[in-house]
Amino acid sequence: MKATCHLRHALLLSLSLSATSPLFLSCGEKNTFAPPPPTPVGVQTPIVRDQMTYFEFPGHLEALQTVELRARVKGILNTVSPDFKPGHRIKEGTVVFGIDDIPYQAALKAAEGNLAKAKADLDIAEITLQRRQTAAEAISKIQIDAAKADVDAANALVKSAEASVIDAKETLSWCKITAPISGRISELEVDQFNLVGNNEATLLSTIVQDDTLRVYFDINERMALLYLKDRKAMQANQPGSTQVTLTLANGTPYEHPATIDYADNKLDADTGTIRIRAIVPNPEEKLADGLFVKVKVPSPASSKDSVLIPAIAIQQDLGGHFALIVDKDNKVVRKNLTLGDSVNRLRIIKEGLTGKEKVIVQGLQRVREGIVVDPSPMPPAEPEKEQNTKAASDKPKAEDANAKAAGTEKAPNN
Incomplete structure (x- = not known):
């Protein structure tokens, strides 16, 4: 009986609270919708300048020159210069290799001996001619003509012997292989003490x-x-x-x-x-x-008043390349682009931009066409004066600047 009584009291209390709850709710503020703030983005004005493409x-x-050192005479390769270091530089005039020259020294001496004999024969022929010319009245004209012919023949033999001496000296000089230019020399193609120049001009090394x-x-x-x-x-x-x-x-x-x-x-x-x-x-x-x-x-023709924007601002879909800009009402607008050449981290825009737009370069992943944004000016992507070649020490600075323009930060080195 007591349990039934308690249940009735609890039911009455619940109904009374339900009846008075609208009074409590009506005392608070109404629930109104608050739109989110505009998305912050970083924008840049395109660079307009005369640009070489x-x-x-x-x-x-x-x-510039490549010279092969070859053995022009037959013999044993018996000498390699201490200055010869494969892959290193060698100076012009250095005697790099030497071939056994004993046979060629002997040939030179033989040629010099033949020259001496030819000169002696010439002297005898000239003396004989002089004596016959002196005794011209006592001898026949034929004998005088024969003496003149002997002198001419002796002269020819002297010239031939002189040529043989020159040839022997030249051949002997080929036993010393000299660097004709300064440059970097390759490895030795034939081991020392091998026979070279046998029926061919053996390649020994190359200088570049x-x-x-x-x-x-x-x-x-x-x-x-x-x-x-x-x-x-x-x-x-x-x-x-x-x-x-x-x-x-x-x-x-x-x-x-x-x-x-x-x-x-x-x-x-x-x-x-x-x-x-x-x-x-x-x-x-x-x-x-x-x-x-x-x-x-x-290019022979430079582009005047070229429009350049950072390459990170350029996107692509099935419709082609485009960039997102902010109009006067701070709304995002799509601009289709015709691209030109790349210049460092910039890209020349042939068609699509005039150079006065506010191009979104930071926060691109958070925006879409038509929404309202909160634009903030960003520093230029690079100085007005283009630097075609930058020192290696400047690369980290350029990479940091590009990372900031893209809205990212480089991870620290561990």
Whole structure:
């Protein structure tokens, strides 16, 4: 009975609270929707300036001179200079190798002996002629003519003997193989004390002059036409003034520019290209004969009032390349782009931007077309004056600046 009574009291209390709850709720504030704040983004105004454009072509390096050291006479390779160190530099005039010269010294002495005998025979012939000419009245004219012929024959033998001496000396000099140029020498192709020059000019080593190198590359017909149009004027007014820059196979730019000094006189009909040559200094010996490089060639026509934006601001979808900008109402607007060449971390925009827009470069992952944003100006991506070649010490600074412009930070080195 008591349990039933308690249950009734609990039910009445619950109904009374339900009846008065609207009174308690009506005393608070109404629940109204508060829109989120505009998304913060970083924006940059495009750089507008006169910009030189470039073309890139694959190329390869060749030494300014390549000389093969060969054995021109037959003999035993019995001498190797202490200055010979494979892969190291050797000076011009150094006697690098020596071949056994005893047979050639003997041949020279024999030639000198023949020359001495020929001169002696000439002396006798001249004396005989003089005596016969003195006694011309007592002898016949035929004897005098015979004496003159003997003198002429003796003179011919002397000249022949002199030539044999010169040839013997030259052959003897070939036993000493001298470096004709300064450069870097290769390994010895034949071991010492082996027979060389037997029926062939045996290759002993090779010297390459690599303090200056040649760069060969082929440009296409479209590029060739641009240069050929002004080739005559360039050769007359500024010979050798066109400079190109090189990038090594590991992506490192080479600090010394190369100067174009030669273009082939015809186009290759099979490939539709023309061969170009440039000269590049190699004072630090960072380059070697045979390396492959990328050659960056300036276009003959520069682009005036080019519009450049950071490459990180450019996106791509099925509709092509585009950038997001902020209009006067702080709304995000899509701009379709036609891209030009890359310039460091910038990209030339041929069509799509005028240079006065606010291009979003930070916070791109948080925005979409049509939403309202809170734009904040960002520092320029690079100085107004372009630096084509930067020192290696400047690379970390440039990477940090680019990372900040992209809204990311570099991880610290552990």
